[in-house]
Amino acid sequence: MKTLTATQTSLVLRQMTEDQKRELSQAFLSFIETASVGTARASFYNTQAEQVQAIDLSHQKLLNVDRSIYGMSLLLPGFTDYTKQLGVVKFLGNHRMDAIFLDESQEKRIIQRLLGQLSVPRKLKLFAWLKKEKINNARTRKLILNSILSEKHLERWVSKYKTKIATTLEHAWGKRMCSIIKAILSKPASKLSLKEKNILKVNVLKYSPQNYTHIVLECVSFALSVERVYNLPLLKSYQEAKSDLMKGSKLSFEVLEGIRSTYHPESTTAQVLELTKKQLTKGQKIAFQAQATKAQVDITFNPKNYDCIRLYIYAFKQGLTDDITEVLAENAAKTARGLPLQFEKVGILLDTSLSMQGSETQWMRPMAISLAIRDVIRAASEETILVGCGDANIANKTLVETQGDTSLAQGLLELMEAEVDTIFILSDGYENSPAGRVNEVMHLSKKIGVKIPVLQVTPVLAAEAGGIRKLSDAIGTIPISQVNGLSLNLLKSMFEVDVEQGIEALFNTTMPLINQ
Amino acid sequence: MKIIYSLPFQTKKIMLFNTLFNRKGKGGKKAITIQEILKGTVVGRMQSVGYMQVIPLLSDVDDKRFVSPDEIKVSTSGYGSLVFENTTDQLFIVPTHVGYIVKQRAQDHAMAHTALVAQKKQKTFDTAMCVQQSQGGYIAAGKHKMLILPFSLREVALSKRKEKNYNKLWDEISKFNANLGAQAHGHLEYFLKKFKKELDQFVAEFETVPRQVGAIILLDGEVVGIERTPSYAYWQSIWGALIRECYGSLAIEYEQAMGENKTLPKGRVAVSEEVETMAELKQALLAAEAETEAMAKEKVRNLLQDKFQREPDEKVGNLIIETLQHNQFCGQIIQEEEQILYASMIVKQKWHKQKAWLTAKPFTI
Numbered sequence: 001m002k003t004l005t006a007t008q009t010s011l012v013l014r015q016m017t018e019d020q021k022r023e024l025s026q027a028f029l030s031f032i033e034t035a036s037v038g039t040a041r042a043s044f045y046n047t048q049a050e051q052v053q054a055i056d057l058s059h060q061k062l063l064n065v066d067r068s069i070y071g072m073s074l075l076l077p078g079f080t081d082y083t084k085q086l087g088v089v090k091f092l093g094n095h096r097m098d099a100i101f102l103d104e105s106q107e108k109r110i111i112q113r114l115l116g117q118l119s120v121p122r123k124l125k126l127f128a129w130l131k132k133e134k135i136n137n138a139r140t141r142k143l144i145l146n147s148i149l150s151e152k153h154l155e156r157w158v159s160k161y162k163t164k165i166a167t168t169l170e171h172a173w174g175k176r177m178c179s180i181i182k183a184i185l186s187k188p189a190s191k192l193s194l195k196e197k198n199i200l201k202v203n204v205l206k207y208s209p210q211n212y213t214h215i216v217l218e219c220v221s222f223a224l225s226v227e228r229v230y231n232l233p234l235l236k237s238y239q240e241a242k243s244d245l246m247k248g249s250k251l252s253f254e255v256l257e258g259i260r261s262t263y264h265p266e267s268t269t270a271q272v273l274e275l276t277k278k279q280l281t282k283g284q285k286i287a288f289q290a291q292a293t294k295a296q297v298d299i300t301f302n303p304k305n306y307d308c309i310r311l312y313i314y315a316f317k318q319g320l321t322d323d324i325t326e327v328l329a330e331n332a333a334k335t336a337r338g339l340p341l342q343f344e345k346v347g348i349l350l351d352t353s354l355s356m357q358g359s360e361t362q363w364m365r366p367m368a369i370s371l372a373i374r375d376v377i378r379a380a381s382e383e384t385i386l387v388g389c390g391d392a393n394i395a396n397k398t399l400v401e402t403q404g405d406t407s408l409a410q411g412l413l414e415l416m417e418a419e420v421d422t423i424f425i426l427s428d429g430y431e432n433s434p435a436g437r438v439n440e441v442m443h444l445s446k447k448i449g450v451k452i453p454v455l456q457v458t459p460v461l462a463a464e465a466g467g468i469r470k471l472s473d474a475i476g477t478i479p480i481s482q483v484n485g486l487s488l489n490l491l492k493s494m495f496e497v498d499v500e501q502g503i504e505a506l507f508n509t510t511m512p513l514i515n516q
Numbered sequence: 517m518k519i520i521y522s523l524p525f526q527t528k529k530i531m532l533f534n535t536l537f538n539r540k541g542k543g544g545k546k547a548i549t550i551q552e553i554l555k556g557t558v559v560g561r562m563q564s565v566g567y568m569q570v571i572p573l574l575s576d577v578d579d580k581r582f583v584s585p586d587e588i589k590v591s592t593s594g595y596g597s598l599v600f601e602n603t604t605d606q607l608f609i610v611p612t613h614v615g616y617i618v619k620q621r622a623q624d625h626a627m628a629h630t631a632l633v634a635q636k637k638q639k640t641f642d643t644a645m646c647v648q649q650s651q652g653g654y655i656a657a658g659k660h661k662m663l664i665l666p667f668s669l670r671e672v673a674l675s676k677r678k679e680k681n682y683n684k685l686w687d688e689i690s691k692f693n694a695n696l697g698a699q700a701h702g703h704l705e706y707f708l709k710k711f712k713k714e715l716d717q718f719v720a721e722f723e724t725v726p727r728q729v730g731a732i733i734l735l736d737g738e739v740v741g742i743e744r745t746p747s748y749a750y751w752q753s754i755w756g757a758l759i760r761e762c763y764g765s766l767a768i769e770y771e772q773a774m775g776e777n778k779t780l781p782k783g784r785v786a787v788s789e790e791v792e793t794m795a796e797l798k799q800a801l802l803a804a805e806a807e808t809e810a811m812a813k814e815k816v817r818n819l820l821q822d823k824f825q826r827e828p829d830e831k832v833g834n835l836i837i838e839t840l841q842h843n844q845f846c847g848q849i850i851q852e853e854e855q856i857l858y859a860s861m862i863v864k865q866k867w868h869k870q871k872a873w874l875t876a877k878p879f880t881i
Contacts, residue, residue: 050713354723404725405563413798432721434564434808437801440787444797447789 013500021499024069027062028502031073032492033468034058035083036485059086063094068101069503071110072510078485084114085126092143093135106514113513115147120157123147124164131171144172149207154219159234160252165223173203178224185221186228249275253284303327308375308483312368312399320399328398332375335483343381343422347415347452348374351427352388353406356459367402369459370426372483377424385418387411407433408471409441416450423454429469429477439472446474547823548840550742550816553849553859557730557744562812565721567781568767569737570759571812573730579746579857583608584753588633590616591657596682598625598644600633601657607835608633609746611754612848612860613665613673613762615647617705622653624704626665626685629677629839630848630858632832643677645685649702664757666707666765667740668692670862671846674839677829696772708761711768718764719756730859731755732816733763735770737782739815742847744859783811819844843867 013021034055063070074087091111096104115123127144130136148165151157158165170178181203184196192200200217208216221228222235230236234250241248241256245264248256253276260267303311303324308331311324350370358366378384388394389407408431415423431438442454456477458468468479478489495502560572583606591599598616602608610633615626624647633639647665665673669688676684686702694700698710708715729751730744743758745751771778785807788800824840831837834852840861847861 354725355720405561405723407561409801413794413801417794417798430720432563432565432723433561434569434784435566435721437787441797441801444787444789444791444800445794448792448794448797450794 013503024065025495025499025502027058027065028069028073028495029492030058031062031070032076032488032495033479035073035076035079036479036481036488055082055086059083059090063090066101067094067096067107069506071102071107072506072514074114075110075510075513076488076506078482078488080481081118081122084117085122085129088114088126089129089133089135092130092137092140093133102514109514111143115143120153120161124161124168127168127171128164131167136171136174141172144168145203145207149204149216149220150209152209152212154212154216155232155234156252158219158223159238160255162223162225166225169220169223177203181220182224182226185217185224185226245271246275250279252276252279252281308332308372309365309368312371313364315399316364316368325398328372328375329379331483332372332379335376335486336379343377345383345418345420346377346381346385347418347420347423348377348384348386349408349411349415349423349425349427350374350386350388350394350400351406351408351425352394352400352402353404353430353432354402355406355428355430356402364402366428366459367400369480369483370457371398371400373424373426373457373459373480373486376483376486385415385420387414405433406431407437409437412438412441412454413445416445416452420452423452425454425456425471425475427456427458427471428460429456429458429471431471439474442472442474546826548826548849549821549823551820553742553824553856553861554730554744554820555856559732559813559816560725560728562808563722564781564784564808566767567736567770568718568722568763569734569781569783569812570722571732571734571816572725572728573732573744574725574727575729576727577729578727578748580606580749582606582746582750582857584747584749585609585611585614585662586659586753588659589657590655590660590662592622592625592644592655593640594642594654595623595646596625596644596680597640597642598627599638599640599657600631601638602633602635605635607635609750609850609858610641611662611664611757613670614757615663615665615704615761616655616660617647617663617708618655618660620653620656621651622655623651624648625655626663626673626704628673628679628684629829630837630850630860631830632835632837632850634832642680644682645673645676646682647685647689647702647704649683649686649689651703662754662757663708663761664754665762666692666704667762667862668695668766668769668865670762671865674846674848677839696769707765711765714768715760715764718759718767722755722759724752724755728752731758733758734783734812734815735763735766737811737815738863739819740766740863742845742859742861744856746857783815784808785811 016024035058059070062073070087071091074084088111091107096107102110115126118126127147130140130144148154148157148168173181177199180199184192184200187196204216204220205213215232218230218232218235222230222232222238230239237248237250238255238259241251241259242263245256245260245267248259251259253272256276257269257272260269260272303321304327306314306327308328311328315321315324352367356367356370357364374386378386386395388400389404389411394400406427408425408427412423412425425438454472454475456468456471456475458477458479460468460479460481468477470477478486478492480486480489554573556577557573557575560574563570563572583602583604585608587604588608589601589603591601593599600608600610610627610631612630613627615624617624625644626647627641627644629643631639631641664670669685669692672688673685683702689702689704689707690700693703693707696707696710698706727748729746729748730742732739733741733743741758741763743754745754785804787797787804791797791800822842822844824842824845827839827841829837829839829848835850835857836852837848837850839848840846844863844867845861846864847859849856849861850858
């Protein structure tokens with residue numbers, strides 16, 4: 001395994017022509033822009049198909065320029081799960097050619113690291129994606145089978161995602177082998193021939209820990225719908241809940257709710273919520289608060305388990321409590337400490353217009369992201385001046401409502417007049433009173449000698465197909481979908497100034513992760 | 517009475533209506549002005565993106581007797597028959613030229629006029645129009661996403677509001693599509709599909725503001741539509757359809773017609789470049805905003821006293837639906853005694869095309 005030092009990296013880079021470096025820089029910057037925000041969901045402004053196309057293009061561009069830099073870039077912090085999934089798809093779906101910096105084992109570790117960062121549903125979504133793309137080369141099959149069959153919580157996985165796991169296994173084994181395995185598992189263990197035992201060994205047990213043999217075989221049988229009696233607690237509970245709902249208390253909410261709607265339509269969702277309240281995940285606890293309150297079910301919710309964006313969205317729906325306010329402040333201070341820059345006197349211009357509400361499916365997310373970023377900038381600054389468009393009294397408000405049109409120019413001038421060091425405009429970029437006014441003011445302020453750097457931080461739910469909407473060509477833009485995306489943008493700035501410096505910073509950040 | 521009985525039925529109906537409601541007969545009806553139509557509202561800050569400008573109409577009156585259009589179940593019971601089911605405790609005003617493009621194997625339909633549906637009632641309108649020529653099937657009842665017909669189809673649709681003929685708009689849709697480079701058939705969805713991205717942008721660019729019940733819509737500095745609704749919630753629910761399909765389509769037509777010869781939008785005042793200090797820049801910004809507001813108000817002020825001819829269409833309880841005509845505008849209003857609850861008026865195609873001539877000053881020496 002070769003590990004290049006920063007100096008060696010510089011040597012390699014120095015052999016690149018200026019055009020190649022420019023191409024690399026452009027590809028990297030375009031990748032960063034979509035990777036930190038890309039979720040392939042429809043946004044207020046773009047369709048899902050447009051998002052998918054935009055993200056895919058930015059990945060493919062960087063992959064074409066250099067596979068190693070693409071791989072290292074995928075390990076940067078602050079990227080969405082969709083970016084990680086697409087990274088794995090790209091690696092497995094494209095033949096490995098000579099890469100400048102990374103060998104095969106390092107590339108394998110990148111894939112494993114990306115996979116390890118995904119939650120179970122996201123992993124299964126990735127496997128479904130591989131199936132859709134018809135990617136099932138040896139590396140892919142091994143990755144899938146290893147990931148599923150060596151999983152120590154396989155019993156919970158199969159009880160929750162039975163069909164998805166069956167589909168994934170079928171993709172990895174092939175339809176024929178899958179039916180053979182199902183047929184073998186339908187027989188009593190004592191009646192299996194040597195050949196059949198060998199098939200199970202090569203296709204199933206090879207991937208599982210030694211003392212998990214019986215668990216793995218029972219879980220695979222369950223996933224493949226083999227008719228038999230199950231002994232593992234969750235699988236047994238699943239089987240029994242079909243005739244007696246009360247026996248499903250060990251199952252997750254959505255599994256038991258599915259059984260209830262099919263086998264016990266006379267029972268209610270509230271009963272299922274009561275039965276499964278101990279099994280709710282952190283995400284479900286926050287998501288079900290409204291439903292639980294309505295059904296008078298007490299679900300304990302600890303704000304410390306959630307990031308600031310989710311807490312803000314929760315607060316918009318359920319109200320802001322002292323506990324949440326405290327956690328928001330703690331989290332902001334923690335994130336601010338990790339920023340490579342600290343500020344003295346900062347101006348924040350917050351867009352409070354109606355479009356900051358976001359789409360129906362991502363209600364209040366743009367404003368939640370903006371408020372979380374506001375908190376971090378405040379925590380990283382000695383002094384902050386905060387102004388809004390439409391709402392003049394937002395300085396002391398934790399939650400800021402969205403309403404009205406977008407008129408930012410006046411607030412921008414107020415901050416310039418206050419002679420702050422840097423101005424952050426937290427906005428979706430859709431200005432309408434009138435459109436283009438911020439741009440006019442920016443150019444005129446430059447003309448009269450104002451040199452305050454202005455940055456537009458745009459909360460995005462997905463990669464905008466045509467890039468984010470800029471308020472002015474004289475303003476730098478930062479697309480943000482997660483709070484820790486701020487750090488990433490510093491790296492972006494380094495790339496913009498000097499490609500070599502940027503690549504070195506990329507190496508310094510990601511090589512330790514690959515070699516861990 | 518003998519005279520009345522000898523007249524055609526439609527004329528008799530109007531005469532009777534006018535007698536009952538103390539109005540003047542055809543050709544001599546008591547006219548109404550835009551000032552009266554907009555009574556009870558004030559204008560908000562103008563929003564301006566590209567050639568489109570919107571002046572919000574704000575009001576302290578939020579009449580909650582009326583349900584939002586997105587709460588209503590809609591279906592078709594035959595070709596040319598739209599059914600509205602109002603399961604709520606509020607009255608329902610069917611928006612003028614509301615339409616439904618559904619993802620069902622069913623013929624898309626639109627209304628040719630406004631209407632009223634009482635609380636907890638279902639009402640069928642057999643004057644509706646098919647807007648999807650070669651598709652069969654009826655729309656299943658449900659809360660479907662609405663649109664308001666593209667601006668260029670509305671005047672014709674209004675003129676045919678009493679015709680019971682499901683295909684009455686096909687030719688116009690076909691011409692409209694052809695004009696915009698979409699397939700020349702009576703399928704409105706062809707246009708919607710071709711310009712989906714542009715239309716979505718309009719929704720994103722123009723935002724509703726607090727206390728808003730209506731808007732005056734301008735294209736390149738000229739008023740092209742006036743919309744008023746009874747409540748904040750009603751406005752919220754209908755605005756997306758108005759700006760997207762109705763006025764958005766007009767902006768697309770306008771931009772296409774301009775071709776390569778695009779000009780700066782009229783009515784958008786730039787900040788003066790004659791500034792040397794921050795104080796001067798702030799002053800210049802305020803001046804530009806004040807001038808923009810004054811220009812917008814002037815455009816509207818010029819229309820306030822114009823008189824509209826009124827034609828009564830229907831009376832439901834105390835509420836009266838009227839169709840208005842004027843050399844510049846056509847549209848419909850719903851009123852309760854003197855109070856205007858709903859208005860939807862658009863500039864006539866002829867006036868829009870010949871506005872330079874029609875607004876030219878008389879010759880003097």
